[in-house]
Amino acid sequence: MANHIQSQASSIPTTKVRPKRSNQQFRENLAGYAFASPMLLGLGVFTLFPIIASFFLSFTNWNFVAGFSKVKFLGLDNFTKLVHDSVFLLSLKNNMILMIVVPLTLIISLVLAVLIDKQVYFKGFFKIVYFIPYISSVVAVAIVFQVLFHPTYGPINQTLMDWGFANPPKWLADPDYALYCVMGLMVWINIGYNMIIFMAGLQSIPKDLYEAADIDGASKMKQFISITIPLLSPTTFFLLVSGIIGTFKAFDVISVLTNGGPANSTNVVVFRLYETAFINLQSGYASAMAIVLLILVLLITLIQWFGQRKWVNY
Amino acid sequence: MNKNKSLKKILLTIVMALFGILFMSPFIWMISASMKPEADVFLFPIQWVPKHWHMVENYKTVWTTKFPLYYWNSIKVSVITTALSVLFSSMAAYAFSKIKFRGSAVIFIIVLIIYMIPSQAILVPQFLLLRWMGLYDTHVGLILLGSFSVLGTFMLRQFYLGIHDEYMESARIDGAGHARIFWTICTPLVRPAIATYAILRFIWTWNDYQNPLIFLRTKTLYTLPLGIHSFADLNGEFYSLIMAASVSAILPLLIIFIIGQKQVIEGISMGGVKG
Numbered sequence: 001m002a003n004h005i006q007s008q009a010s011s012i013p014t015t016k017v018r019p020k021r022s023n024q025q026f027r028e029n030l031a032g033y034a035f036a037s038p039m040l041l042g043l044g045v046f047t048l049f050p051i052i053a054s055f056f057l058s059f060t061n062w063n064f065v066a067g068f069s070k071v072k073f074l075g076l077d078n079f080t081k082l083v084h085d086s087v088f089l090l091s092l093k094n095n096m097i098l099m100i101v102v103p104l105t106l107i108i109s110l111v112l113a114v115l116i117d118k119q120v121y122f123k124g125f126f127k128i129v130y131f132i133p134y135i136s137s138v139v140a141v142a143i144v145f146q147v148l149f150h151p152t153y154g155p156i157n158q159t160l161m162d163w164g165f166a167n168p169p170k171w172l173a174d175p176d177y178a179l180y181c182v183m184g185l186m187v188w189i190n191i192g193y194n195m196i197i198f199m200a201g202l203q204s205i206p207k208d209l210y211e212a213a214d215i216d217g218a219s220k221m222k223q224f225i226s227i228t229i230p231l232l233s234p235t236t237f238f239l240l241v242s243g244i245i246g247t248f249k250a251f252d253v254i255s256v257l258t259n260g261g262p263a264n265s266t267n268v269v270v271f272r273l274y275e276t277a278f279i280n281l282q283s284g285y286a287s288a289m290a291i292v293l294l295i296l297v298l299l300i301t302l303i304q305w306f307g308q309r310k311w312v313n314y
Numbered sequence: 315m316n317k318n319k320s321l322k323k324i325l326l327t328i329v330m331a332l333f334g335i336l337f338m339s340p341f342i343w344m345i346s347a348s349m350k351p352e353a354d355v356f357l358f359p360i361q362w363v364p365k366h367w368h369m370v371e372n373y374k375t376v377w378t379t380k381f382p383l384y385y386w387n388s389i390k391v392s393v394i395t396t397a398l399s400v401l402f403s404s405m406a407a408y409a410f411s412k413i414k415f416r417g418s419a420v421i422f423i424i425v426l427i428i429y430m431i432p433s434q435a436i437l438v439p440q441f442l443l444l445r446w447m448g449l450y451d452t453h454v455g456l457i458l459l460g461s462f463s464v465l466g467t468f469m470l471r472q473f474y475l476g477i478h479d480e481y482m483e484s485a486r487i488d489g490a491g492h493a494r495i496f497w498t499i500c501t502p503l504v505r506p507a508i509a510t511y512a513i514l515r516f517i518w519t520w521n522d523y524q525n526p527l528i529f530l531r532t533k534t535l536y537t538l539p540l541g542i543h544s545f546a547d548l549n550g551e552f553y554s555l556i557m558a559a560s561v562s563a564i565l566p567l568l569i570i571f572i573i574g575q576k577q578v579i580e581g582i583s584m585g586g587v588k589g
Contacts, residue, residue: 025416031492032415039406040421042462047428050439057438064442112330120327128575129334132341135571135578137521139539140560143546144340147347147553153356155343162358188337193582200583249432252523256543270434277438278528290435297432 051294057287064281078288088289091260091267094179095248098268101186102243106236109191113198114228127199131192138189142256145185146172175265178258182266185253190246194239201235202228234308241304245297269293348372348557355553372558381559383534384541388563391453391537392519395460399515400508403466404474408496410467411474412482429464437528444529451531459529460519466511469581473507474500510581513574517567538563 058078062071082088116126133141148154149171160168169177205228213223229236251270254260260267260275267275269289277286335342346362347355349369354361409415410422440459441450449455477500485495501508523539530536536544542563546556571578 028413029415032409032413032418035405035409035413035492035496036415036418036421038402039462039467040425042402042458043425043428043464046440046443046459046462047431047436050436050443051431053439053442054436115326115330119323120330121323122327124575126330126334127579128572129338131575131579132338132568132571135517135521135567136341136564137523137539137542137560137567139521139523139542140344140563141340143542143556143560144344148340148343155356155358155360158356158358188340191337196579196582245432249434251434252539255527256523270432273434274437274528278441283438283442287438290438293432294435297435298430301430 054287054290054294057284058291060284060287061282062284064283074284078285079291081285082288082292087264087267088269088272090264091269091272094266095268097179098183098186098247098250099244101183101190101247102240104183105187105190105194105243106239108187109194110198110232110236112191113195113202114224116195117199117202127196130195133189134192138252139256141189142185142253145181145257149181172258173262175263178262178266182253182257185257186247186250189253190243194243197235197239198232201232205231237304237308241300245300248293248297248300269296344557345561347554348561350554352552352554355557368554372554373562376555376558376562379545380533380536381541381545381562384536384538385562387453387535387541388520388538391456391460392516395457395519396512396516398457398461399463399466400512402461403463403511404470404501404504404508405496406467407470407474408492408500411471412477412495412500413492425464425467429468433524441528450529451535453535456525456529456537459525460515460522463515466515469511470504470507473504477503506577507581509574510577513570513578514581516570517578520567 059074059076060071061074061078112130116123116130120126148156151157151168151170151173154171156171157168171181172178209227209231210223213227218226248268249270250268251274254266254268254271255274258266260271270293273286273289273293276282276289342362343360346360346364349367349372350361350364351366351368351371354364354366354368410418444450444455444459447455449458481499481503482495485499490498520537521539522537523543526537526540530540533544542556542559545559549555
């Protein structure tokens with residue numbers, strides 16, 4: 001996406017004002033601002049202003065209950081507190097573990113995309129089947145998973161006990177397993193989306209490459225490794241980066257499935273931020289977390305912009 | 315050789331179908347549970363097809379709670395958000411693609427940077443802002459937060475860029491201004507893209523949990539995701555009812571998706587669109 005955004009940005013013709021046509025240019029300017037103004041105004045009020053306010057608040061100890069007169073400037077105190085906040089550090093670590101979701105999803109969806117693209121009948125039907133979790137409400141889906149993973153009544157553990165496991169894991173109720181269950185749900189939700197994008201990428205690989213490989217006697221597996229994978233690298237890279245950013249934004253899955261528990265084992269940065277701001281009512285401290293989140297996401301985006309040239313085969 | 319190939323294809327189709335069923339099993343379980351009496355929900359081995367049907371009663375019970383209200387709230391918020399978002403996005407997209415105004419390049423880059431800000435990083439100030447504007451705990455506030463989408467602007471801009479300027483030139487010679495060119499010439503040409511974006515925006519708004527959770531407090535204003543969650547908290551023991559509510563919430567999206575699937579899938583594959 002960044003690549004395509006970049007090309008969009010560079011394709012904007014720079015406007016040159018010629019004195020002769022200045023009246024016409026003036027009207028053109030006016031029309032441009034008029035058309036863009038609803039969007040720009042909305043973005044300014046609801047996004048740009050809040051982000052500036054976030055920076056300001058992150059240096060204060062302010063909370064919702066106290067009025068603006070109680071704002072106290074703390075300098076970098078919030079940030080030094082963050083470094084020693086064990087729950088926040090745990091949530092940061094959990095975010096790092098959550099990243100494993102992305103390569104897992106990529107592998108499964110690539111295999112599915114290749115198989116569905118060429119090797120099966122009813123292509124359209126399979127596309128819908130794998131895409132349905134992505135369009136479903138996370139809340140509804142998470143409640144189903146809660147039930148499926150229920151330690152005693154859940155179908156998963158009932159099956160395991162039926163197969164002779166006397167003490168199956170307690171899944172969402174067990175701090176050692178809960179994060180893996182969350183990851184499983186995230187993989188399941190994202191497979192369809194990744195698969196659709198991979199399929200679009202597959203369409204853009206020239207067919208004659210495979211024909212030539214066929215003539216040379218290369219096996220399907222060899223073709224997959226030496227044609228499909230390298231030529232899909234721009235798609236893979238895009239999905240990898242946007243997927244990683246996506247794991248940092250995963251709020252509803254955590255909120256509905258586990259509420260960050262048990263014992264903070266599934267707490268992540270965005271959920272900790274929400275708890276700090278809206279449950280513990282520490283707006284200033286939460287804003288410091290927001291700034292950390294922002295920096296993390298911007299870093300990943302920067303890696304994307306620069307990494308694209310190095311690691312991607314066109 | 316050819317026969318061998320199609321046999322292989324049939325076999326793979328069967329394997330994929332089995333995997334597909336496994337993949338869909340949470341949904342199948344959801345639908346099946348929504349049609350059973352509560353006592354049968356956790357019976358083992360799982361009764362995929364209910365032995366005792368309780369469908370009418372379950373759905374009737376769900377639909378006589380606050381559920382229709384949540385449904386109506388979701389329809390209202392999603393439809394208005396989608397309409398506004400499409401309008402604002404297409405206007406901005408037209409400005410950034412077809413009007414050569416001063417500063418457009420710089421403004422567009424600022425918009426790009428805004429796009430990278432994760433929504434959770436600005437929740438606190440947004441909350442303060444909405445409270446200050448008197449829009450906290452209102453649908454208007456929720457709708458406004460969802461109506462300004464950079465993503466929609468990018469997506470539609472690509473399509474407006476694809477329109478040849480000759481179309482516009484002839485209209486301009488006839489004396490049409492930008493408003494008329496936008497409305498009667500360009501927008502009809504990008505209608506498929508607008509439909510794609512509208513469907514996606516509708517699905518995302520319908521499923522949104524985070525914003526309603528933070529910006530709504532009054533129960534009668536809840537949208538479906540929040541409604542189902544509070545419903546599940548209240549009826550923790552009645553999974554058949556929770557599943558009936560979940561199925562009811564997902565159903566309209568499923569219908570919209572199946573009708574517009576070509577457009578949704580094309581839209582998503584076009585540039586990696588993500589809410």
